[in-house]
Amino acid sequence: MSLEQTFLAELLDAIKNDRLTLPTLPEVALRIREAVEDPDATSSAIADEIAKDAALAARIIKVANSPLLRGRVAVDNLQLAITRMGIAFVRNLATGLAMEQMFQATNDQVDAKLRETWEHSIEVASICQVLASHFTNLKPDQAMLAGLVHEIGTLPILTCAEDTPEILEHAGVLEKIIQRLHPKIGYSILKTWDFPAELVSVPLGYLDFTRKHDGPADYADLVTVANLQSYAGTNHPLANVPWEEVPAFEKLGMSPEVDVHEVDELAEDLNEARSALT
Known part of the structure; x- marks a missing residue:
């Protein structure tokens, strides 16, 4: 059995028998989620939780002052930031920003791949x-x-690759395994994290370029289109997917000829959104 087959078999067996160690959501994100879900939560109480992580607090204030939210008055404290953005926005933003710390490793190759993914x-x-x-x-x-x-x-x-250094010498093999397995594992992680059902379905749905469903566009449609747009003009295999054949574009009411990077208004908003997350 080749190294690829062995590594893949071990992963599949771990998934099948619930032995794959899934990452846990960072503690700060869990605390903020708990504070937000408290029916008696106030912006002051939520601000107190966020303030325990100074770096996260600073980034949330930065987003509150970004052109993305188009506030007229500068915000200089968390309570005002929460009032401007709303509790749900702050919860999602804090969860997303806190996740960055998970995309790090001690092995240089794994660390580089995690940073590229992030x-x-x-x-x-x-x-x-x-x-x-x-x-x-x-x-x-x-x-x-x-x-x-x-x-x-x-x-x-x-994480498994970090424990099996030999697989790291075969980047193409590892990439193939990632592409094959990450959607199913992603679904399991988001389910374990108790994410909303509409987000849990994203990892499994976004790479299905023939996916059709009743009703309006959902978050999987959105990620399908965004992911394809992110590879436009690159050498990535997904850059060759014909957008006019992907139903998600129609679900969004968006012409498959529109590239967000080339429409001035969209490109400007995109830069603002990107800046808010970095």
């Missing part, structure tokens, strides 16, 4: 936020989170 997730999340605002009735903050978690299933695979 940067791609930021790009997709930014496009999702812009598309949600301009083309759908979906919540832009939830759309952003959908983009950030669409490849979350990559994490446990790379």
